[in-house]
Amino acid sequence: MGVDTDWKQAVRLRTLSARQMLIRHPWAPLAIESRNMATMALLDYLDSMVGTLRAGGFSADLAHHVMHAMGSRILGFSQELFDASRRAGQTGVAEADAATALPPEIAARFPHLAEISAAASHDDASTVGQGCDDQFEFEFALDLLLDGIERLRQRGWTSAHRTR
Numbered sequence: 001m002g003v004d005t006d007w008k009q010a011v012r013l014r015t016l017s018a019r020q021m022l023i024r025h026p027w028a029p030l031a032i033e034s035r036n037m038a039t040m041a042l043l044d045y046l047d048s049m050v051g052t053l054r055a056g057g058f059s060a061d062l063a064h065h066v067m068h069a070m071g072s073r074i075l076g077f078s079q080e081l082f083d084a085s086r087r088a089g090q091t092g093v094a095e096a097d098a099a100t101a102l103p104p105e106i107a108a109r110f111p112h113l114a115e116i117s118a119a120a121s122h123d124d125a126s127t128v129g130q131g132c133d134d135q136f137e138f139e140f141a142l143d144l145l146l147d148g149i150e151r152l153r154q155r156g157w158t159s160a161h162r163t164r
Helices: 007-024 028-034 040-055 060-075 104-109 111-119 134-155
Strands: none
Touching (some): 007 028, 007 040, 028 060, 060 134
């Protein structure tokens, strides 16, 4: 793969492929998170992703930071702060409440959260709560990251130029 190769498309397709596998096996993200040492298969996957970045013109420094920025997303899932249903071994929402709006007392205290909750697209099986479309949210964040990473690569970004 040369510098002209579309690294962004390759990373996106591999990440979405990993996500499809994890959707078919909803127990897998928790199994990955519970490991205290990386398996050889995981190291092979991560090494190949770094290889894709390097072949796409990334410096080792930028590739290092990209891997941190992508986090678990590069494995096909997002570690959500409040995903208790997955940690409990369940999929989808814990309650069958179809209302996506926040309770009035919560909405009054947190009006901005209430506003975006009411505006969200709906997916009743969402792991981050009713009102969120997990696949759309995952791809939106992935594309946002990849676009920003592309700008850094084009500028020849290096951590030596960062400010603290």
